[in-house]
Amino acid sequence: MKQLSLCLLLCVLFIFPLKSENYDIIIQNVNIVDVEKGRIVKNKDVGIQQQVIKKIAIGNQLSASDSTQVINGKGKYLIPGLWDMHVHFYFPDKEYLKMYLAKGVVGVREMTGYRMEWRDSIGKNTNVPRIIFSSQIVDGPTPWFESDIPVKDCKQVIQIVQEAKKSESKFIKLLSLVPRDQYMAIVNECNRLNFEFAGHVPYSIGIIEAAKLGQKSNEHLNGLLLSCSTQEKFLHARLDSLLNVVSKEEKLSGIMKMQIMGCTTKALWSFNQAKADSVIHELSKYNMFQCPTLGVKHRFQYNELDWVYTDNRYDFFPPPVQKRYRPDAETLKKLKPFERELKLQEKLLYQMHSEGIKIIAGSDQGCAGFNLHDELEYFVNAGLSNAEALQTATINAAIYMHKEQKMGSIDENKLADLVLLNTNPLENIQNTRDIKLVIFKNKIIQPDPLLEAVKEVNIKISNIDPFEKKFD
Numbered sequence: 001m002k003q004l005s006l007c008l009l010l011c012v013l014f015i016f017p018l019k020s021e022n023y024d025i026i027i028q029n030v031n032i033v034d035v036e037k038g039r040i041v042k043n044k045d046v047g048i049q050q051q052v053i054k055k056i057a058i059g060n061q062l063s064a065s066d067s068t069q070v071i072n073g074k075g076k077y078l079i080p081g082l083w084d085m086h087v088h089f090y091f092p093d094k095e096y097l098k099m100y101l102a103k104g105v106v107g108v109r110e111m112t113g114y115r116m117e118w119r120d121s122i123g124k125n126t127n128v129p130r131i132i133f134s135s136q137i138v139d140g141p142t143p144w145f146e147s148d149i150p151v152k153d154c155k156q157v158i159q160i161v162q163e164a165k166k167s168e169s170k171f172i173k174l175l176s177l178v179p180r181d182q183y184m185a186i187v188n189e190c191n192r193l194n195f196e197f198a199g200h201v202p203y204s205i206g207i208i209e210a211a212k213l214g215q216k217s218n219e220h221l222n223g224l225l226l227s228c229s230t231q232e233k234f235l236h237a238r239l240d241s242l243l244n245v246v247s248k249e250e251k252l253s254g255i256m257k258m259q260i261m262g263c264t265t266k267a268l269w270s271f272n273q274a275k276a277d278s279v280i281h282e283l284s285k286y287n288m289f290q291c292p293t294l295g296v297k298h299r300f301q302y303n304e305l306d307w308v309y310t311d312n313r314y315d316f317f318p319p320p321v322q323k324r325y326r327p328d329a330e331t332l333k334k335l336k337p338f339e340r341e342l343k344l345q346e347k348l349l350y351q352m353h354s355e356g357i358k359i360i361a362g363s364d365q366g367c368a369g370f371n372l373h374d375e376l377e378y379f380v381n382a383g384l385s386n387a388e389a390l391q392t393a394t395i396n397a398a399i400y401m402h403k404e405q406k407m408g409s410i411d412e413n414k415l416a417d418l419v420l421l422n423t424n425p426l427e428n429i430q431n432t433r434d435i436k437l438v439i440f441k442n443k444i445i446q447p448d449p450l451l452e453a454v455k456e457v458n459i460k461i462s463n464i465d466p467f468e469k470k471f472d
């Protein structure tokens with residue numbers, strides 16, 4: 001009798017697959033990459049309805065209705081859509097944002113407060129990734145970049161926080177030159193308004209204090225080497241006196257910039273591992289995310305002479321930007337000393353990750369979309385597993401945004417921003433570049449036609465070097 005009922009059950013399962021829920025999209029028989037557990041869940045059907053993963057079932061169990069778009073996922077790998085957590089919208093033409101989507105980057109954190117006017121056109125637009133906007137950049141009375149608005153005093157900085165809170169901005173973006181009193185005013189006002197602040201750890205504060213005070217993220221591992229230096233006190237005093245002079249000037253001179261940067265170089269040469277151990281251990285007690293942007297360090301500080309990207313991204317770089325990415329031998333010689341800094345930062349990044357500090361992936365700049373994949377590879381080179389590298393651009397980004405219940409991994413009831421890969425990213429992290437298609441806001445995106453469309457726009461803007469005036 002028991003055998004009979006089991007037989008019946010099996011018959012029912014095979015003859016009548018799960019009832020159609022009117023899925024908009026079904027991906028059949030796909031290998032799901034579980035980024036959190038670092039494993040492949042084989043041969044599943046994924047049913048999507050109105051941008052949400054409604055059902056994950058055994059392969060070939062979900063049935064399609066007439067309107068369902070069916071994707072054959074056999075032998076392919078499904079990962080959550082990627083987030084680039086440090087970008088700048090320098091280009092004036094929104095069209096280039098398609099590059100992010102073509103490369104599987106479904107969301108970005110914009111770090112300049114630029115192009116807020118684009119927010120109105122985002123909504124259902126499937127050509128623009130999801131965006132978190134920062135406030136305008138806050139960098140003290142004499143900002144590093146002339147294009148940033150000087151912030152004279154605490155009154156002005158409080159006003160900026162209040163205006164940002166009212167606008168679509170999600171956080172205050174800090175750079176390195178924020179004076180201590182203004183930083184404290186930001187902390188108080190943000191606490192009062194339940195608002196976030198993120199960006200560079202300013203020289204006037206230091207990395208541990210910033211973490212204690214609730215800074216949401218630290219970019220470029222700023223302040224880390226300073227705090228690991230045996231000369232820490234001396235260097236902070238030196239920076240304070242330099243910043244005091246700077247605050248009274250109208251414009252930051254090249255010499256002043258070099259003197260400030262010099263403190264970082266000194267920190268590098270007085271690095272102490274025991275100090276680093278205690279700093280990182282202390283940092284692990286707080287929730288400050290680290291967005292290391294190793295790609296920038298690689299591109300500007302560790303460029304090998306034979307550095308050439310093997311993919312087709314040069315087709316999309318405007319020529320002035322290409323020049324930056326292919327520096328001449330003379331420039332490379334000057335950059336050589338930074339090799340030591342990069343190696344050390346990679347080591348410390350791995351140490352922070354091992355202590356449980358959350359890492360988020362950010363490209364900072366470069367070729368939209370393409371560079372995030374480099375960043376994941378750099379993380380793996382620094383010691384993270386392939387799955388851990390994937391976490392930095394998926395679940396960790398979701399945790400950063402307080403949305404881990406709704407996105408960041410492939411589970412039922414989570415957002416169906418997804419990337420279908422031809423090959424397994426847990427075997428080789430470079431396989432995140434091997435994109436078959438992207439599912440974004442219920443639309444199936446084929447990468448190649450999208451990139452072709454962008455090429456035309458890039459020809460139009462080819463004489464603009466967006467990084468000439470500023471990069472941070």
Ligand SMILES: [Zn+2]
Pocket residue numbers: 086087088111364471472
């Ligand atoms: Zn930046």
